[in-house]
Amino acid sequence: MAQMNMIQALNSAMDIKLGQDPSVVVLGEDVGFFGGVFRVTDGLQRKYGESRVMDTPIAEGGIIAAAIGMAVNGLRPVAEIQFADYIYPGYDQIVSELARIRYRSAGEFKAPVTVRTPCGGGIRGGQTHSQSPEALFAHVAGLRVVMPSNPHDAKGLLIAAIEDDDPVIYFEPKRIYNGPFDGDPAKPAVPWSTHPKGEVPEGHFTVPIGKAEIARSGNDLTIVTYGTMVHVSDAAAKGLGLDAEIIDVRTMVPLDADTICASVARTGRCVIVHEATRFAGFGAELSATLQENCFWNLEAPILRVAGWDTPYPHAFEWEYFPGQARVAKALKAVMEAS
Amino acid sequence: MAQMNMIQALNSAMDIKLGQDPSVVVLGEDVGFFGGVFRVTDGLQRKYGESRVMDTPIAEGGIIAAAIGMAVNGLRPVAEIQFADYIYPGYDQIVSELARIRYRSAGEFKAPVTVRTPCGGGIRGGQTHSQSPEALFAHVAGLRVVMPSNPHDAKGLLIAAIEDDDPVIYFEPKRIYNGPFDGDPAKPAVPWSTHPKGEVPEGHFTVPIGKAEIARSGNDLTIVTYGTMVHVSDAAAKGLGLDAEIIDVRTMVPLDADTICASVARTGRCVIVHEATRFAGFGAELSATLQENCFWNLEAPILRVAGWDTPYPHAFEWEYFPGQARVAKALKAVMEAS
């Protein structure tokens, strides 16, 4: 075991797969010589060469398309989109192609591409360095969609994604690259070394895609969340002294509905938390699924806590971002409802 | 009043606006000389000239971008995307630009573009002529999203969209262009002239964006739906002899939550029906909103009826498409639940 932050954990996952499997290649803007604007691919080009770790033109559509072609020719490309906010020029190739090549060719062709992309706010990045567009991929049949909340899962899920025969859209909540974040920007930054999930095996291991994790067990209510919000929710629940069960969804598609529903059926109360804008966000799917499956067990309405339904507003980041106060308010409302 | 099918109604809306307002222009693939592959723009180029009704290159991203630029220069472009399945190459310009120009310029610039696009299945169109991607736009702050279910609303909503100062994504359920469709492909086609909503005023009128319509009043339960599924749901409810209230959502954004919640609060039972794939579809938002607002009134879980979570499968269209049987099953389940 080693202490790693998320950047190191992600780097380690790619390093291991590049070393083990000659068909793995990494491509993206500034990922080669420079090692990526967040340094997630640091040192990989030096180690594996310019044909395995490639700087690309600034063309997200071209990056995804080239990765698909490479995958069809037997490679396992890991494509980086520099910020999730810039994934839209590649959207057609992802939705119309990547997601459907296996299906439309009845399994004769496949495209095991992993698309890594940093998402989320909290870094003063403004409209185009802060978005959380996971719902826009979760609705598309044929894509696996993943978002880890800590270094351990980041590494295990990324190795699993690269080894997966299906395409995976892999969101990295960049606010917690260097340490967990409880939503309070005024507090000093905490490194991952202070967190149990900052302990990461050095070698190969996987975290299975499609399994949620009970990040904390509890009986009062269930919080269903993922990414940065796992930590914000935890802090909010602790702040209220609630015995909350916190479920880290980890994989949006395929969703581990069983784990989530079992918890809510038991606690009878649920709050869903995500950073993305609320309207038609992924929280809606979680809420709808839970309501369908746990209706008779529910003792209070399921509430959603999310970013407001506006573009990401630079100067009002902390009024926009779902922090402990917003989560706590929902937790109280759900606990008090009757 | 005149008898119109949806194609004629849409054509009439554009004809009126092109005639009234010199800033209105129409552009898209094959919309000019040919009048569109569904003939929705038939005759408009002849009447208004090649500079007002423009054939474009096959580049959806370019079409949206050009429309934005035109709108910034004072025009009111109505851009056609030939099939909603082909809207993704324009997704970046829609999500990152069209939706946010007013916001990011603090109101100094605006882009009143209407994007018309035929959506939905039931025409043996296979994977790329059948999709219903409305949820992928409803999640994006800054876009109005509309889908009519009949000629009357089609015309009134399209005029409202063209006159609206915000961008509108306007989905046209192509299965009902020529007549209402109750989901049974074996039945002979019915023309709009047999339907009260086939009566359409000849001149200028609007249907307000942001208002749902109670397509049928009832007391047993509420069906919340839109587009083609309004008719399928109606037939399913009639088939079961249920006194269902059917709400035609018409506008997804901004959603008329008041009308919808008021109905469900009254009936206590609700089924949501749409054609799009179920997972993280727009039905999830409807379900979550209703559950939050009407929890204490609900007598049964809210159920969703939708397309299955697969790409649109050509040969299995009628097993995929939510028909009366699937709707009826959910209606029964919701009525029997206790």
Next chain:
Amino acid sequence: MVKKSRLHVPKTPARPGDAPDFSYLKLSPAGEIARPDAGSPWSGIRFLAEGLVRVLDDQHRAVGPWHPHLDPGELQIGLRHMLLTRAFDDRMQRIQRSGKISFYIRSYGEEAVSVAMAMALRPTDMLFPSYRNQGLHVVRGRPILDLMCQCLSNTRDMCKGRQLPVMYHWREGNIFSISGNLATQFPQAVGWAMAAAIKGEDNLAVSWIGEGSSAAADFHHALLFASVYRAPVILCVVNNQWAISTFQGHAGGERETFAARGPGYGIAGVRVDGNDFLAVHAVTQWAAERARTGAGPTLIEHVTYRAAAHSTSDDAARYRPKDDYQKFPLGDPVERLKNHLIALGEWSDARHQALVAELDEHVAGSWKEAVSFGTLTGGPSLDPGLMFQDVFAEMPEHLRRQEAEMRAELAGK
């Protein structure tokens, strides 16, 4: 508007009722264009993007430096493939009209593009076709029975019912799956070629799009990535003058050839008479040698004509003169190869008629067999449960549940 519009709108030379007008087409006499070494730096050979490489002259002779000197036997095979493609197309068109398949797209008038190219490539070269390249399957030996079964979505459908007619694929034959979204295959082919280069292999990728589709972003990505990584790929724009109802001027053809985009991106561009089997073959060989030796990618513009309507859903008489194809200056690819073989003394009208009859019979026989595997309206049919397979490599829980729901629904439960 108060003032008169100053917007330039591309002219369409002839609409219904007008006389066909091909005066806009820049032609070169057969044999006129030089044939540079395949390894030439692209910047010295820009003339290839402006002229028109042609081998067959008006007397049906093969002339000039691009003459590929193929065996008559090979030419006869080429003719056969083109005729089979056409016989297949014609039959499927009629079948669609009779309601037995839902949709069809013919390659009528463009058969040489697919057939001559596929014959000039290696079987291990990977092909990324558009929907108008059925000739590739024919050359690579896919039984037309299989193509018919796909169009029927029957129990032998290679797509398992999931795709519209004509959206074939063939892994074993190295032919990629066709998307309904135009042009997406173009940059994918470049990625495939990059992978071949990364693996140190010398197979090529070859892809085709229509001139209308060259407007798509994918076209740009393909040319750019091909240029930056010097990928071993051949990118083809099939300029058949029309994109449904829209004339090629609307795709940029009014200003420059489509081949000229290549040099703009720093890659070789070649404009070829797409109805001249020999010229297409020769240009393909040249581009393949170029790519295989690491000299870089080539953009080929095939000048041809979409003799049929866009698809069975289209009526071309609404937007162009009925006799347009009859007046197309580059003629018909089948006729031209046939006449060349006759001029060589290697073919005759009688042999031609016999071959056509043989192929028609083969097509008819295949159709008979195909329907035995089911049609849209009768016979054996695919299990609708197939719709849930291959969404993912393994079926996840939610699809298993949906499949069960669907089966209950079908069982009337």
Next chain:
Amino acid sequence: MVKKSRLHVPKTPARPGDAPDFSYLKLSPAGEIARPDAGSPWSGIRFLAEGLVRVLDDQHRAVGPWHPHLDPGELQIGLRHMLLTRAFDDRMQRIQRSGKISFYIRSYGEEAVSVAMAMALRPTDMLFPSYRNQGLHVVRGRPILDLMCQCLSNTRDMCKGRQLPVMYHWREGNIFSISGNLATQFPQAVGWAMAAAIKGEDNLAVSWIGEGSSAAADFHHALLFASVYRAPVILCVVNNQWAISTFQGHAGGERETFAARGPGYGIAGVRVDGNDFLAVHAVTQWAAERARTGAGPTLIEHVTYRAAAHSTSDDAARYRPKDDYQKFPLGDPVERLKNHLIALGEWSDARHQALVAELDEHVAGSWKEAVSFGTLTGGPSLDPGLMFQDVFAEMPEHLRRQEAEMRAELAGK
């Protein structure tokens, strides 16, 4: 992989530790490139895309057919705008380092591109800038106070707190809003120009992107639509050699000039010394005349150098030689114009120093005023309720509710 990779990877001429190497840059001597009539058909003037239009020679004289013969007074104004832009940039860079703004992007070394172009255009021409065109605002008279307030997201912020620093806009000044998504403005500018043509007006649209951004799909759409509709637009690729850490070869510059993409699409392409104020001005006038008279769009490649790091978040020393800019063969645009004015006898070192001092003072004064409207950390601040406005023209019900929720949250309720 078993075999050795055959993939070509573009070379970066010099990395940290290497000596700067600009041998890849194709230069032309000042005065060498002919100046065709602005109405010339594009196909006859391809040489403009390959050479390098330059006016200022090594002796600081203006020479050759592109000499724009500007008044010394106008040149002095140009120098002043460039110096103000630079003084502003320098100050904001230091302010960012001190933590008072979160982020900044300088245009250091590229000031002539924005300043000379804006001066050669009409105020009614619409500008669609990238994030490195602050000189446009300076020329059009936007007080730098306003730009500073934007960077501060304070109560006078034109963006009402909604945008990152440097993402300015100015409706009155006809300067469009900047997107964080690269290149999106390029085809929008073409649409704007099409609308101008439709309305029968003779205003132009002008847009700028970096050479790295020319890889984006938007670049292709812009060129294509500009070509098809002959839109009155000037499209500029600012080739400053770098896209963050990535050398211009990765955007296709290894094979061909960026200007050459123009002729590929059938539009005029001109490659100009972007650090030569006179050359940039002359080329802009030429392209503007061309567009205004209906002769068509122009793609201009400005050859320049990104003298600063990409942004304040970047450290260029990690990926290129520290002294790269000092060795850049086209020098510094400010120095070159200054020396030309001195050579003309219209300027002196003393006047220069005085001007620099005056501008520094102006910038310092503006900053003092700007902070009085609030900073990130103190003073008056914007109402966060502004985040809910302008999502739509009128605030819909759900946003009204969310605003109320947010206000309750802020009030600790």
